[in-house]
Amino acid sequence: MQPTIAAAIRGALMERDVRTKVMTTRKVARDWQRGKLAFAFDVEMPETPGRPDAPELLMPGRMPKRRKGGSERGRIALWHALAHIEFVAIDLALDMAGRFGAAMGRQFVSDFLKVAADEAMHFALLDRHLRTSGSHYGALPAHDGLWSAAHETRHDVAARLAVVPMVLEARGLDVTPMTIDRVRAAGDERGAQILERILDDEIAHVRFGANHFADCAERMGEQAGELWKSLVSRYFHGQVKPPFNDSARLAAGLSRDLYTALA
Template identity: 70%
Template sequence: MQSLTSAIEAALNTADPRAKCFATRDVARRWRRDELAWQFDVTMPDHPARPEAPELLPPTQMPRRGKFGSARAQIALWHSLAHIEFVAIDLALDMAGRFGAEMGEEFVADFLYVAADEAMHFALLDRKLRSMGSHYGALPAHGGLWEAAHTTRHDVTARLAIVPMVLEARGLDVTPATLERVKAAGDDNGVKILTRILDDEIRHVGFGTKHFLRCAAKQGKPPESLWKTLVQRYFKGSVKPPFNDSARLAAGLSREFYAEVAL
């Protein structure tokens, strides 16, 4: 029987986007069916495989999208969302494979569930791009999204604090405004996609918060102050309003965590 980490590593090292989606869903499916051995005999790669396109650029070099009403700006929006979801597949896979032995089976199950969701989100967004005459890889993309994972590769508590509870939580904040723009443009299909992603991301942030709280309890530290310490240490950006307080609270992330660190 193949080991859990061997299957996860194979998915992480799959560069082609569609093949990565299939590999990720297959790992999650085989885990649910007890077809993977609980063995952590393979080390996760520091950097997962990437396709030749899109070109990855520093945030300061990313071209501006322009006004949302233009076809070019709309394609740029959907492309940026597709890239976020593509990297999110690897973030969830790495979480399960890198920290699963330490954190246990529920942790692995939660983050393989997240990985399968992200693969589905990417597939929806790539299909959306193709319906608009484009595809993933047609435009440059943000090159820094994996940095938070690499920086926190030694510490599961820090990884949980930064990836689900800062980066994914930010998605909860910005998606409603994007939804309104897409709705105003009369894009019903886009509205359905974003609504599905928002609903799923609340659950994903909830998984991260749940396991972070368990880490804090194990360390005997107040979770809010521990989170703030880790954010200050490992997150290079700032935690900025506006916040989607209702979505964050639904994910277990109360204002006690982030109000004082918001800039």
């Protein structure tokens, strides 16, 4: 009997070992592409994914402030924070496909498994870069607020799409070019190239979210822009704020009129 996509995704989500989660996620995406997994949702997704013993996860208010400037400690803290974002993004994409795939269909599953595989690759690149600096993922504490957006929108695919790809990931489009410039100015060309690769992929990830959100709005008989503003106001507890990378956002399917209305 063919294994199911839901069981495969849940297995990857529950994996606690960092390296194994990366490899398992990429295998799930490959197996799905090759038709080795049945389109069946016979198990539920976990409320919380498997987490490694390290890093220690802290609430935002308890996180140590990163020092500005070009110190070695500051550079390691930056790369560690970026690696943690990509590690949590693996689980966000897996959960999106596994939790909502039955209702949203095969293309939705394919798109978000591709996102999960990309995030796994991004994490591996960042962790390897950390190791060249004499550190590794888990060496510093990390932010525990990233999964909360997934938890709060676990019953509503439109809300999940509105907040995770179209707000949180879209914010990455805004800040990454400035980080690339800073990293390159510090002489870290390899780091800059990694971030450029991530930025290109994240544009596609936000576009997946925007396209599937538009489909949701159409199914619901709602105007996509008004629905997005309503859901973000309800479920996103931060601010949608400039500066915006308008060209990257437009390439990802986000019009300026949409997000400036909430800025």
